[in-house]
Amino acid sequence: MEALKQELKENIIEQLNLEDFNVEDIADGxxxxxxxxxxxxxxxxxxxxxLDKDYGIKLTDPKEGKTVFSSIEVLATYITEHRKK
Structure with a gap:
């Protein structure tokens, strides 16, 4: 799970061009x-x-998305339970 959290932080920084952040700046919670x-x-x-491209997870419900994206911790748990790739 720790490796997944690290990977998510790296992917989020890269995907969203968060140039002012590095992995250490983002706490799991x-x-x-x-x-x-x-x-x-x-x-x-x-x-x-x-999520779709890297983990095969399709989010279609906006309410679910709001919950899933609440923190790295929650996102990693969701991916672990639902990943298709």
Missing amino acids: DTLFGDGLGLDSIDALELIVM
């Missing part, structure tokens, strides 16, 4: 949107594409 990393709805779409 940090919120991804709002006061945490400050991601927005466009970033959410990019994360949805990343």
Whole structure:
């Protein structure tokens, strides 16, 4: 699970061009949107594409997405339980 969290942090920084962040700046429990990393709805779409492409997970319910993207910890757990790749 720790390797997956590390991979997610790296992928999020790369995919979203978060040049001001490095992996060590992102705690597992940090919120991804709002006061945490400050991601927005466009970033959410990019994360949805990343989940589909990298892990074979298709998110279609916006409410589910809001929960899944609450933190790295929650996202890693969700991927572990639902990954297709």
